[in-house]
Amino acid sequence: MADSKVDKIKYGILKVIDVSGFKVFDPPVRLLFGEEPQKQIKDIGRYMVLPILFVVGCIFLWTVIAPTHKTKSGEVPTPTKVWTAGQDSLRFHEKEDEKEKAFFLSGEDRLAEIKEVEALQAELQAEFEKLEAISKETSANAEAETAKKLAPLQKEYDELKAQYKEAQTARKAALTALSDKVAAKQAKSADLVAAIIDNDTKTDAEKGKLKDIKTAMDDIRSNPPKEVKEAQLAANKVADEIQHGKKRLSYLTTGNLSEKKASFVAKAEDAETALAASTTGKDALKQAKYVVSNTEKADKADEQKYPRAASIVWQTHRSLLTVIVGFIIGALIAIPLGIMCGLNKIVMACLTPLISIFRPVSPVVWLLIFQIVVGAFFPDPEKHPLFVFLNSSINPLSYFQTNPAMIFSACTVAMCALWPALVNTALGVSSIDPDHLNVAKVLRLGFWSRLFKIIIPSSLPLVFAGLRISLGVGWMVLIAAEALSSSDGLGKFVWDEYQNGSSQSFANIILACFVVGIIGFFLDRLMIILQRFVSFDESATL
Amino acid sequence: MSIELDNVSIGFGPPSDRYEVLKDINLSVKKNEFVSIIGFSGSGKSTLMNLFAGLHTPDKGTVKLNGEVITEPGPHLGMMFQNYSLLPWLTTFENIALAAAQVFPNYSKKELADHVEHYIEMVKLTPARDRKPHELSGGMRQRASLARTLSLKPEVLILDEPLSALDALTRGSLQEDILNIWEAEKCTVVMVTNDVDEAVLMSDRIAPLTMGPEATLTEPFKVDMERPRDRHALNDHPEYQRLKTEITAYLMRLNKEAKELAAASGSQYTMPSVMPKNFTPISGRPSLNNKVSQPS
Incomplete structure (x- = not known):
């Protein structure tokens, strides 16, 4: 009996893996249960180890190549920098959470929190002093080092400069003498011209040499050793924390x-x-x-709210809400329309021109149109009852700070996500097995029971295939729409980073790229799972 | 219930490319009679079944149930489809319940469940009650389809090649099951088949369908053997052997005539390419000797 129990667990896990589409984990699970170990190890090697090695190789390549390309916004960030950017972004979000909590605390809790923060501040202060000392020491060392490196160069520079000055004065005197001779017709005028050209070339060469030395010196000055930068960064980080602690304290007391x-x-x-x-x-x-x-x-x-600053976590939540709202609006329009198209050829004929013309329109155009159209409904968004309701402090949705920009971003998503779902639903409904319709005829099912018991269930797999494409399209469109319309979300995050151009912006943009990608991946997986649940045939949908 | 085809003709396609499938079909099935229609593939058997079920309306002539013209399909004309037509997203039980609930809307939940269980048991599908069609074997699907049709309590049972997709062993046992059920339920049965043995074993009368286009039914063979029939004992029954030989010979002659006719009349018609592989495509207008008609 024990065997069958183990088998049950095993097949349960395998089923979950199968439904969720993570086929990669199939061999390790089978190996764990001791099924054909040799085959499983081979499969793990082929479909797990090799892909992982490949990805690691790509990351390595990135690490090597990135620093070699200098751009206006600094070096292309390496994976480590992006990772740090990610951690910093998360810490930023935590800080906002802490401040918000401090803002709302009252009574005993507030006093306890003050004590805690003060203790933490003291610790941080001590650490900061230590780090600051280290930083100063390193920079002093580095400066000494730099001075040491600079001294010979400076000496060479000074010597050369004096030497050149002398030479130049000598040449000038020679020229004056020659020109006097030419005036007195004692020398050829051509010689004078040649002498001037010669003088100019020499002067230029001397200037160039001096400039080279200067550049070398500047290079040494502007590129202090790595340790200095690192020590400075470490100290700055703690200083930031101290600053944050002060803000937190102010939110705990006067604020x-x-x-x-x-x-x-x-x-x-x-x-x-x-x-x-x-x-x-x-x-x-x-x-x-x-x-x-x-x-x-x-x-x-x-009624007061904590004025939260936008963190990447919050931006992600908002993007997710927007895409889901837009997707639902799109699906609610697309599915009934698709069913009508599939059921009735006349409806299909009527809608085909609209579908054909509007489907290829770029999301950017839709965004602008919706911005104008939707904007007109909210002449004064601050006072519009919808936003007053959504953003009132008692409403949990106020977290998202809904605004018209969010609504027209959602509308754009809906408009672009509409088409795949619409077309697929129409196809699913119109390609229903005629035998199933004959069954409905023999049973004399009415219109509604025919629709809900035969037509819709039979077209669900295709409907969901369409919805899956829709969600993918919607997510892509949303990021662009947010960047363009300044609706808070990942798109705006990327745009803001691009605009503000701090030392970490480039790393943050690449970070956002990964966040968008990973969320897109999980949304797609989610749709695959839903699709698998409604699919009655066992054909894999990948 | 008696069912009657009166001079029925039907064809498909636009006038420019008309394909007359059936012409001048006459058949009368008496109450509680088991009639088989036997014919070659592509001769229009399924079209004929759809006429019985009311899924097609004839171009000419009438289909009558108890003297009343059939105008639309309904559960009283219990059609069992050639390819099962079970709804793939429902379990066996749900498939049958969906049908039964439509016919017996006044049943309570319990009554409906009992009704469905009864038919599932009748076709011996109780173990597969909660399985979906794709988890069933061909034979089991056919049983489920049979149970669904029977649960409608039809007045006429219309079986469109119910067993042709099954292997010989499954086929044998299902034949017996159908016969047992028919004897227990006592209803009128019209069955299409392409298997002479099956037709002789099961039917009261066997009506051969000539080769299409413009296929028609010729004089039925009467099967006068006592019931219940035992398939093993039947093998030695002289009447069984006589009928089998006679019907087979008749069908072979039909086929040969069709070919000869095609050769004689030259190529006037191009047949649609829906013939089985081992048939040579023929052209011309096959028909019986005495019924050669001029091309219209």
Whole structure:
């Protein structure tokens, strides 16, 4: 019995692997259960080890080639730099989380947090001092080193300069003498011209030599040894953390939501006592106004939100939400239309011109059209009830900070994702097995039960194949749309990085490239799994 | 229920490229009678079955059930399709339940389940109750299809080459099952087959279909043997042997005539290329000796 139990687990795992489409993991699982070890090891070697080696090879090639290409935005980042950029981006997101938490903390928790952060600050300060010292030492060492390297060059430069100056004065004197002779007709004028040319060439050569030495010196100055940069970076990193700790403390104290509210309440109370004690009418009016304004401020404090800075994690979440919203809108339009097209040749004939003309239109054009059309619905987005509702502090969706840009990005995604789903649904419905329709006829199924019991189930595999393509198209379109429309998301992240051009931007762009790719991959896998679930035939869909 | 074909003709295609499949078909099936239609591949047997089921309407003539003209298909004309036509996304049980629920909308869930179970048991498919068609063997699919058709409680059972896709052993056992069910349920059966043994074993009458185009039914052979018939004992039955020889000879003659006719009349028609491999393509208008008609 034990055997069959193990078998059950094994086939369960294999089934999951099969459905999710990760066929690569099939041999290791089989090997683990001791099935034909030799064959499995061979397969692992072929389909797992070799591909991994290939990818490692590609990364190695990248590491080697990247630094050799200098661009305006610095060197092409190596994999290590991209990895660091990724870690920094994650840390940035964590920092935002910490600050947000600090902003909303109140009571005992707030005090405890203050203590904790202060302790951390002290630690960081100590570390910073240590690192700063190291950095100073290294840079001092490096400077000494540089000075040592520079000294001979400087000496050579000075010597040459003096030498050249002398030579130049001598040549000038010779020229003057020669020109006098020419004026007195004692020498040929051609000789004078030749002498001037000779003088110019020599002067140029001397200037060039001096410039070469200067460039060499500049090179040494502007390229301090790696250690200096690294030590500086390490110190800077801790300094950043300290800066962050300070911000966090400020959010825990003066910038804290409950503190702010309490201060308004206190002010209102003070004003009230002052109002009660007021003697003149003018004073009373002033105090009463004070009470009202502070009470209002205290009431409104609850609606305040933490002004979150956009991190790559948040941008990713927003992109995902946008693509899903757009995809759902697209699917909701495409599937019913596709079914109608598949069912009725007249509908198909009516829609074919529209499909043929609009399908090849570029997403960029759609984006601009939607930007104008959708924008018109929200003349004042801040006050539009939809956004007020979505972004109110009690709504969990306020995390995404919905705005019109997001809506027309989603519309663009929908518009571009529509076509594959539409065409495939129409195909699925129209290519239904006539035998199945005969069954429906014999059973005298009504229109709706024929639709829901025969036609839709039978066309589902093709519908999902279309949806899978749609989602892929939608994800690609979205990134471009976000970059163009400045709708927050991965596309905007890439665009912003391109525009701001800091030392890490290039690495961040490549990081975003990987994030987009990996998410696209998982979205596709998700659709494959869904497709496998609705497929009644066992043919693999890959 | 009796079913009757009265001078039925049907053809397909536009007038410029008309293909007359069946012409002047007359057949009357009595109540609870088992009639087989035997013919060569491509002679229009499935078209004939679709006429019985109401899936096609004849160009000329009428198909009548109990004297009333059939105008549309329905569950009372229980058609069992040649290629099973089970819905691949439903299990055996669900396939049958979908059909039964349509015919017996007043059944409660329990009654419906019992009804479906009854038929699944009848065709001996209980172990495969929750399996999907692609997990079933050909024979099991055919049984499921049979159970679905039977669960409609049809007045006429129309079997379109139900067993032709099966291997000989499966075929034998299904033949017996169909006969047993027919005897238990007592309904009118029209079956299409291309197997003479099967036709003789199962039917009360056997109607041969001539070669197409313009195929027609000729005088049926009557099978006068007591039931239940045992296939092994039947092998030595003189009547069985006589019928088998006679029908086979008749069919061979049809085939030969068709070929001769084609040779004699030269190539007037090009046959569609849907013939089996071992048939030589023929041209001309095959027909019986005494019914040669002028090309229209």
